[in-house]
Structures are given as structure tokens and as C-alpha cells.
Amino acid sequence: MTEARAVGTKGMPREEREAQIVDAGTEEFGRHGYGGASMVEIARRVGVTKPLLYQYFGSKDGLYLKCLHRAGDRLTEGVASTMAAGGAPEQMPLAVLGAIFSTFDHDRYAWRLLRDTTLPSTGEIARAAADYQQRLDEFAMIGATQLMNARGLTDGRDIEAIALVWTGVVDSLISWWINQPDEDADAMVERCGRIMKNLFGW
Amino acid sequence: MTEARAVGTKGMPREEREAQIVDAGTEEFGRHGYGGASMVEIARRVGVTKPLLYQYFGSKDGLYLKCLHRAGDRLTEGVASTMAAGGAPEQMPLAVLGAIFSTFDHDRYAWRLLRDTTLPSTGEIARAAADYQQRLDEFAMIGATQLMNARGLTDGRDIEAIALVWTGVVDSLISWWINQPDEDADAMVERCGRIMKNLFGW
DNA sequence: TTTCAGTAACTTACCCTTGGGTCATTTACC
């Protein structure tokens, strides 16, 4: 370890501590939602007290934003590059699932931040979350549109409903996955592929 | 109206008021979850003040339980009778969707009470909610098992995952439906049937 | 090598609002 720590260091360097807090925050926010999560509880998980969180992140919103952006940016990049790679419409769902699973393999609660229903309806977090949700929805809409067009269907509301159901399916899969710590991302992809092949012939 | 009201009646009879409160409570709990819903807000929607809710239902838990039981019992009955009627495994999903949609056509938030993630983890509501969720999961497991067995698959975890995804799909469909007030239960069933036929060939 | 100032890391003890819950009382009908 090359110690580059400057003067005045008790405990651990800020950067490292911040990372711990964001990790703990992501899990707590993911478990209980923004509204249900408690700053004291997040601090307790890290083994630190509340004021430190406020010193580093300013507010509950500030911490939530950090967690949200980390999760949202990683996800958006992964999905975007997968979809950009292209392929048959029936292959996309599994490919995207693969991207999502490998992105969040060691951070499974992070996905839930993108789908938090306990957020306030106004303010900066509302805007940021709406932004990510819209990007996700757009990906889903593109996929659903390609899928439907390949079959000659064009009803806009059908497509919209399918896109919404798709994100709900991801929700469910991740909820199940959270309770299967032994199953890694690859195993999940394999399982989903097997299921889709058998149920839909995709 | 045959007025059978006894002595001492200001406002409206208790039975009627209770029904109003349960209606409003179901929507508020459905919108914001148990944790996020506020008793004052429910009272405000009804045009009444908080102490009346406590006089009639005892506590937030008491009111939530009333809402939960009404929703849960109606749903369980509807789904149970539909599944008891039997049919090809590929026909069951649409049939069950029909039961759910017609049950909650005028009460669309009620479904969400059965899937509330903001509940406390202990206590009477936790037990009651877990009970309904387990019943729902069992229905889903039965359906998933039949579906998989008909295709020669028996992996228990695959079946479990499918069952979980199924309830998530219902979640998503209802979330979409809530924003489509003009679409009634029959139209929803029609739409879902069309989609399933086109995507899966079911 | 000891001491001591400086600084980042961290905590104790507090404030304030929100929301669940209660009590005593009032209103309006029979």
C-alpha cells in the first residue's frame, strides 16, 4: 500500500468512506425505497454516525442522487451498447438481460433505484429519476416496436403496454435473483434463455 | 331509500362512511404504499377528520387490514374459481387476467395492496399480507408448473422464477391500466389476448 | 525525540417537522 494520505487523518480517507456509504445507501434505498430508507440506518450499516453522511453528501437527496447516478449511468451504458450491437428482435431481450445482470451482479439492489415508487413527485431527485426512467422506457419502446413490427403489428398502445411489461419482468427477475446469492449473472442468463426458448420458442 | 337510521345521526351512517373511508384508503395505500400513505390525507379525501378514522378503525394498521382483506378476498375468490374451472395451460394466463381485471375494474389500485413493498416486516399486517401473497404465489406456482410440465420441463427454480415473473407481469399490466381509464376490463383482456397470440403463439 | 499546531475524520447533543394516536367536547338528528 502506497500511503498517499495527507495530514489529519482519523478513521479512513474520505473517498473510501464515501464509497462505503454509497454502497450501503444503494442497498437501503433499494430495499425500502427513498421514502422508507433511513439515514441513521445507512450510517449504522457503515459503522458511522449520521452527521458524517450530511458532511459528505449534504442531504438525503444528495446521497440518493449519488446512488442513483452511479446505478443509472452504469445501466444506461450497458444497455445502450448492447442494443447498438443489434440483432434479431427475438434475441434482444436475452442480450439486454445479460447486460443488466452482469452490470448489477455484485450490486443487485441498484436496479431498484431506477424503479423507485416512493420518490417525491417534485424536486431534483424526481427529475433525475424521471430522466433515467424515461431512458429505460425508450430502450424498452424501441425493443417492443422492433418485435411487433417484425410481426406486422403496429398498435401503439399494445407496444406501450409491452414495453411497460418488459421492465416489470426485469423487476421480477431481479427480485428473484436477490434471493439467490449463489446464482451469478451467467447462470441467470442461461436460465432465462432456457425458459424463453421453452415457453415462446425464441 | 328506506331510512332505517336509528337515533343520534349526524352526517351519515357509520356503515356508509366506513365504506367511503375504505375506498379512499385503498387508493391512497395503493398509490403510496402502507408506509407512504397518510391518515390525514385519507381523511381529507373523504372530507372528514382524522379522529373519525381512529374511532372507526382503531389504527392505521386497522384501516389497512380492512382494505387488504377486501381486496385480497375478492381476488383470491376470483382467481381460485377461474383456476378451478381448468383448461389448457396456455389458456390459463389469459383467463386469470380476465378474472383479475374484472375484479378490480372499478378499484384498480386495490391490486397493489397485495404487492405492497413498504410494509413493516413484523406484526399483524405483515402476517396478513404475507398470507395473501403466499396464496397468490401458490396460484402462480400451480399455473407455472402445469405450463412447464406440459413441455417436459421440471426444474424447480425455473418454475419458481416463472411464477414470480408472472405476478410481476400482472403488476405491470395494472400499472399501465391505471393510466388508461377509458379501457375497461374486457378491452384489457382483448388486448392481452392479442399480444400473447402474436408474441408467443398462445 | 519530544512537543505541538494543524487538519481531516468523526461524534454528541440538539432542533424541528411530520405523522400516528388520543381526549374532551361539540353538533345534529331522533
Added chain:
DNA sequence: GGTAAATGACCCAAGGGTAAGTTACTGAAA
């Protein structure tokens, strides 16, 4: 007057947020 319906005004705990101080390390002067 009796009774059910309903309310105003309060208590209390939980949780977001803050002010002021303490701890533990560093680097350098004595």
C-alpha cells in the same frame, strides 16, 4: 334529553438536518 357522528387541540416518537466540539493522525519546530 339521549345518542351517534364528528371535531379541535393536543401528545409523542421518528427521522431529516445542524452546531459545536472531540479524536487521531501528520509534519515540523524545539
